[in-house]
Amino acid sequence: MKLAIVRVIWNLELKILSRNKVLVALFAIMLMMLLSALWIGNSMYRKQEQTIGKIQVHEAEMLDSLKTRIRRIEANHMVHPGFIWDDPTFAYNTARNEGPKFAVKQPFVLQALNVGQSDIQPFYYKVYINKKQYLTYEGEIDNSLLQFIGNFDFAFVVIYLFPLLIIVFTYNVLSSEKEQGTWVLLKTSNQSIARLIQLRVGIRYVLFTGLFWFLVIPIMVTLLGSSFLSTSNWWWTFALVSLYFGFWFVLSFLVNSFSMSSTVNAMVLIFIWLFTGILIPNLLQIGLNQAYPIPSRISQTNEERKAVNKYFEKDGQLLTKEVFSSPRTLIRQASIVTPGMVYGYGVIVYKSQEIKDAAAEVAERKLYGQIEKQQAAIQALQLLSPALMMQEELSALSGTHWFQFNAFSRDVDQFRKRTQQFYYPKMAYESTYRTFSVKDAETIPTFTPRSYHAYSWSTVPQAFLSYLALIVLLGWIGHRKLLNAQR
Amino acid sequence: MLKAVNLTKAYGSHTALDHLNLEIQAGEIYCLLGSNGAGKSTTINLFLGFIPATSGQAFIDGVEVSVNNQATRDMVAYIPEIVNLYPTLSGMENLEFFSGLSGFQYTKQELGRFMEIAGLQASAFHKRVSSYSKGMRQKVGIAIALVKKAKVLFLDEPTSGLDPHASNEFSQIITQLSLQGVSTLMATHDLLMAKNLGHRIGIMHQGRLKQELISNEVSHVDLTRIYIDLVKEKEVNV
């Protein structure tokens, strides 16, 4: 194909596309959508960052207050003027009051593109010895209905809306030639029709994708700064999105090559969009839930409670009696809280928590195991649904995948264990239960933050390659069909 | 049976039909000749009530089309240049549907007879229309007109693209109908057909009825000359 031909078609395409008012209007509307999606994603990201800033300030304040209060008591011959449950020199009290530290998952900058699970999974926990989340709410306070409705982010616009725009862009690239009668003229020209149509679709793809990034990248740089440009996550995102657009262009080319009417083309393409984007994920969900049912947290709770009850049948019973009925711990039962009582509660909480944790760990391992199996199946079946593939990989690249939140959650579990190991010896021994000092306050374990946006566990390169192969295959079939149609 | 009084249709500044005055008797076949855009189809569309007239009136059997379109529709049948039918239905099913729409109840046999009169072979009755040739569709179109027992037949280039044999068959049916008292208004390019089939011939140009001829009184050669002169003359004037 000579360059001159390319130029001729390029000019023709530019004319045809720019004179189609509906198309121009649609494209403009889509861009507006995209911009608002980017803006929305960005402000969600900023809000999380702000919250994290507030957490840091809050933590510093808490530590200061704790140290000041300990110092005051120490200066006052270990007499706490207020309520005994607020006395920070009791390790158990500190563990409940000012002690709990926050564990934070710093959002990755590309989260602005893809909310993923970041709206339903907590990105910070206040970690307490017997609870992973000490805050009233398990995660951020978010309206369940709005979560159910779903997010309006860049990924949504790109994965769902842009394919439809591409369909509108290309569904009649060949059929319109037939319908307006220019087909015969093309057939009698000295160019291969297969080539011509390929070229036209190709030019539309380059125009479309080029314009898309030409607008998106500067806006992203303005909103997020340019640091993301140096991450491989970003370049994979760039490649996958471009490939995804390519998939739809090639699919449309293939559908066109069957030489059906424009309406049938449009119907087929919309159907494929619906089928792969909405139905397959849903059907997959049904199948996976049958194959790997995810146990409910409710059953997990039942198990934990059963374990605790069992403990209290004998050992726990003795311990309680010892703690609550010993004259050493009580002056008069249930009227005045004594230091011994604080100690006793600490012991009971520690003991029963160990039981609970052991039961929970088994249940949770099973729970995560099932989700992981589902996740593995999804990765294996990604070729069935480009929309699903994109959602999975884009969220992996933006650090908002279930896997990444789960990694964070497991880190938090580890951190809670460290926290327990720090407090248990102090609160559950007679010699130490009321010796919590400023030095202890300074050595309360803190969460070691790390970044979770690594994607080596994911199938990004495989997905890219398999879709690339699929695109080549579809393009080849389309080409063959056109060559046949020409005869 | 058909009457147009100063019938005019304008699209903005363009006058598609200019003060047409025309009267067609029962049983008469009237052929409208003219080049593309002369106003032939506009005339038919106005009689059918598909488009509203800018001024003037069109009457069918004394009923004004714009006043009681429903009543005039009952009296007419229309066969367009290309008889478009529902491709997924068979010829018979199409006929059944349209006869029903016209308010008639026929048995399958009766419908079959109409098809036969229209010249369609019985073996084709139950095939899907998508497999029909143009001539076959035309025949279904005639059958639809027949079942309706219309008093007036409007034909828009009915024989263009038909082979001579089919065209001849078609002419015979129209003549038959004329003998039964059906009036026909036919728009055509085909001078020979107009001469042979029509009782009267009207030549239209640029929205105007230029000349009316009685076909028995004019030879085919003369008709051709008159037609060409009329059309050329005006073009020079323009």
Next chain:
Amino acid sequence: MIQLVIQKELREIFRTAKVVWLLIGVLILMGLALYNGYSYYVSHSALLRESQQVTYQQFISQGDKNPHLGAHFGFYAYKPTAELAMIDNGIEDYTGNSFYLEPHKRGVVRFREVTDATGIRSFGFFNVGYFAQFILPLFIFLIAHNIFSKEWENGTIKMILSSKATTRQIFTGKLLACLILVFTLLVLLGIASLGLLSLGPDSNHLPQILEAYGLYWLGLAVFCLLITIIGVSVSLLTRNSSLSLVSLSGFWLLGVFLIPRLSSEISKRLYPSITSLEFENTTFHDKEYGVDGEGTKDERRAILEKETLKKYGVTRLEDLPVFYIPITIEHFEESDGKVMDRAYEAVETNEKKQNAVLLTSSVFSPFLAFRDFSMRMTATDMHTHNDFAEKAELHRRKVGVIVDDFYQQNTVAGNDFWKTVPQFAYTAPGIGWRLASAAPSIAILLGWTLVSVLLMFFSYRKMTV
């Protein structure tokens, strides 16, 4: 005449291969939706029903304990799976349905299933509700998009218009043809759903279920009617199958995805939720330092002590005829409760405002209005959820009072005492309540029906060559 048009349309529809395939596909999807909804419903309702028994059983058999410690062991209040969750499970998986009943802490509903799910969950949950809200309208549009435009494309419009049939008859015939198809599906769906509902574990109160389901089905019928009218009218107005297909699927996309998501974002901007951290800090502050100048907790504690001593005419806590700790617990349960109530109410009020924005936007999307209606009729909506949370919280406080009263006299509670604490049971509000709660979306749906009828009159006047 109309009958004739209907016959012909149906004949054409059934002879078009793609439509037949579409129909088969839709039937399969309908079956899957029913199956998936049913198995969800059966497993969830069994789990919750059993767990409600188990958790209470665990509570009343926890043995001898300090009453307060035992109260902390607590038990759970579960929101039973809605009887119609088989049809539509609404936001159940997003709200969670477990409410922990323990002292001091006003509960939050926990264990949102959606947090223990893969990303695939965000594609929605396939049941009858999903089928009716997403798939069915699109199917109707696919059936109706060329019901008129094909007449222009086939060139048959002139033949039809020159026949005896009036435009009204032609329109009615075509509309009815589509409606017959749609309503056949709806009737099938209705019968199958009823069958499954009567098989389900809640079949013992079938009359109430039937009442709610009947109304749901009626709403679905109205929704489908208006969607069909819009589809047929647009097909007539555009006279071009591609254009009408693009317009109708655009309308679908707008109504199903864009408007809901966009207005959800707008509502979040207009009424931003406070963060979990802020909630914690403000409620902690209010509890500690009091509101309206009532003094710090220590000050209030001193006052309480003085008043209690005075009430019993003694000078030392040790001399009180009752135990003092439960008195303080009870006292602060109340004052903290007020703080928490206020904070939760603020959260709820804010959410209500957000939801109102969303509902308002359904003026532009009949799909969203129907979704709202569907959730409210099946009692899987926010409103019902809040009702549950409120009742569960009342129960929590009731349990608190019972335990603290006992604790004032006893330091050890045994199973005999635990058994006196009542079990929790929640029943979703009745049909009148649901209808009242769904009134705005019903009004919007009826408004859309009116709009579609107007569109119909407007379009059939345009039926010319």
